[in-house]
Amino acid sequence: MNSTSATKPQKLHIGLFPWLAFGHMIPFLEVAKHIARRGHKVSFISTPRNIQRLSKIPQNLTPLITLVQIPLPRVENLPEYAEATMDVPIDVIPYLKIAHDGLENGISEFLQTHAPDWIIYDFAPYWLPPIAIKLGIKRAIFCTFNASTMCFLGSTAPEVTSRYAPRTKPEQYTVPPEWFPFPSKLCFKPFEAKRVVDGLMTPNASGMTDWFRVESTYQGCQVYFIRSCREIEGEWLDLLQDLNQKPVVPTGLLPPPVQTSDEDQHDNSWSRIAEWLDKQKKGEVVYVAFGSEINLSQEEFNELALGLELCGLPFFWVLRKPSHRSGDGDTVKLPDGFEDRTNGRGLVWTTWAPQQKILAHESVGGFLSHCGWSSLIEALQYGRPLIMLPFMYDQGLIARLWNKKTGIEVSRDEESGWFTRDELARSVNLVVVHEEGKPYRDGAKEYRELFRDKELHDRYMDECVEYLERYG
Template sequence: MSSSSATKHKKLHIALFPWLAFGHIIPFLEVAKHIARKGHKVSFISTPRNIQRLPKIPETLTPLITLVQIPLPHVENLPENAEATMDVHHDVIPYLKIAHEGLEQGISEFLQAQSPDWIIHDFAPHWLPPIATKLGISNAHFSIFNASSICFFGSTSPNRISRYAPRKKLEQYTSPPEWIPFPSKIYHRPFEAKRLMDGTLTPNASGVTDRFRLQSTIQGCQVYFIRSCREIEGEWLDLVEDLHEKPVVLPTGLLPSSLPRSNEDGRKDSNWSKIAVWLDKQEKGKVVYVAFGSELNLSQDELALGLELSGLPFFWVLRKPSHGSGDGDSVKLPDGFQDRTKGRGLVWTTWVPQLKILSHESVGGFLTHCGWSSIIESLQYGRPLIMLPFMYDQGLIARFWDNKIGAEVPRDEETGWFTRNELANSLKLIVVDEEGKQYTDGANEYSKLFRDKELHDRYMDECVAYLETHAHHEV
């Protein structure tokens, strides 16, 4: 028997280690489930509290997926029980990164004891590739960011960095970079570029820049998985390979989530039944769904008053960090707002089943910060977007999709400020106005691609096939 056919059936042990943010943890869990469906053993590593908060894993896969808890060390300035970005305000995240550095020993001991065939990791553990290499364990970087955003941030290859020197000036971020060889609208607005330079490109309290983390984890991996697909970002995926000089860049597909069956979502079903009753009473295609993730601590006033001024029914998920500075202002609303919008609008302050809400026929638009997972979930159901990006890659994603499936709220370029009138007009443009129909049509057109489970499963099948044939233990 040839060695290739002999190795084809060998069951692997694959560990996954996402960054401490649920926008990262959930896509990593989707990858874990797909690997387990192929019969491989999976160890999913995070901290105890994050493991407890995971969605229920389908019973058919539980024998193959082990949830591995590594305690997060206590560090100064990080509130007790804060184990994910959703637990803290944005300015506390550097301390979460310090705590994350303290997971190195636990990860190292796990890898030594269990000796998995692969570890699939995120951008944050810059110390992990050398440990894996020393132990003879193959490692893969999985990026939950899309290919065009990755390209915007430039190269991590030592050969390319000298040619494309890291940008140090604000204006270098406010136009498409020189290394993009085709027409592109991807750039940061000045207010986004300022946040980026402050938050990711300069050393923070952790003493390590996000750029260094990316450079170490991308250059240290054998294969670079990216949450994208060729149907949307073919030329960008080719450019990622060229910029980073990785021999292998593999798209995972979009990993679209399926609507949970009621028995998989039990403890939160009571939430959904109350929400469903409210949505059922609304006019088809007229509700604005509003959700900005849990990291943003934005001023609610103009947002609330814009929703009120629009006259549209709305469902607003307004979550404050579950721990943190104790700043109750993060959910303070204008005086009388909830009385004036009673019946027309609903403000929800606990967990919601976002996918179920987006799938409801009463939803006519999604006011979003443009996180990649949110875009994927919205487009699965053809919901057009009212885009209000704030940080990281959100502005880049908004530019990529602007005028295809939605429109950005006009804002002050320097401060990011917007007025209630601009917000109200943007909401009405997407949900009510005739000229906004093009965005709904565009979103419906993309929904076929975004919910094509077979297509995205094929991408993941190729990724698993790569893992099967390239593990160090097979060499």
């Protein structure tokens, strides 16, 4: 081998297989683009409908990224069009997991035929590591959650878990776990803990618990990539490595690039939104968005709407009907007279909205959010303080981590999770305009530089690719 070929890493073929949720697929696609920018070949694997709904691959990367479509098997209780979590209510997601498990043959065939050097996968395919091991394919997990959440959930390494009693009751999740070696108040509230035990530790229609999937996929990997960075989660990243007995390599936050209007096919939408935002006072608009998967009850929805009315501030509310709610009979409705009473001050937007462009607009003074990790990253990229109203999964833990740093969590009844319009209105006003909320506004601005530091986060991703090169 001559000296030039010794210093130049070989070109790899890397497969990526995310879970069937856009909160997972989008960060996985960002990872795919970074790998391709380094000259490696990427196969991004998902189902046909999901692949059609992804954003376009930049033209310079299309020769290196192949979008591999594996049809999702038909499963009883799963609607024909449903290929992602946003397509179904939360109680139907276990059937999506059954269909996902039906991708095993397609994935196995792909791995045998194409023999990638690495497969980077998600928490769900417990059956994938044994297939890859048999074929001699290297294995990496990419965790789209943050490090503190994964530390709270616990270890997947048998040599570590044997030291701690298993947590099977909700009350065990309402206190910080015994393996935290440093002071922390990170834990779930009682109403969240019940959902976590039901959702994570209880077997669902797929015949297994989600935690079994996590344990199996994480034990089967050789390296643990995670969407985090040392600047905000250094001690958690160290603990995560101790807990799982695997090399943990952060990908950085993968902050999305700001879209330009000429590449935005929804440009007409943006011009109408921008026209409305331009008329508002600087730093006073409350941007309201809860992602594509939160299904509020009519009672919660009423409190949210009436809280926005009560706060007296201008608001821009993205209110997209979930795709699984096709008829009018099963969808929530705005309170009677709400739109008339808030006309001119509030805008309820019922189609796609360019979240980053809205957050970047100078009239936006706060973000009322469910606290999904991707949404929080986008908000802090633009220095927008948060009014946090978490509903499911890791959102409560994320809210605890950022509460009083960059905004506040809306107070709720800890047993039922109930919040009131008065409490919501008070929290919104405090964060956006009141003098006592200035530390939160300042805190969000302080984090802005770190969250939008593209060079920093690209360096993290470069280190991940170098890891793949070194061990590929």
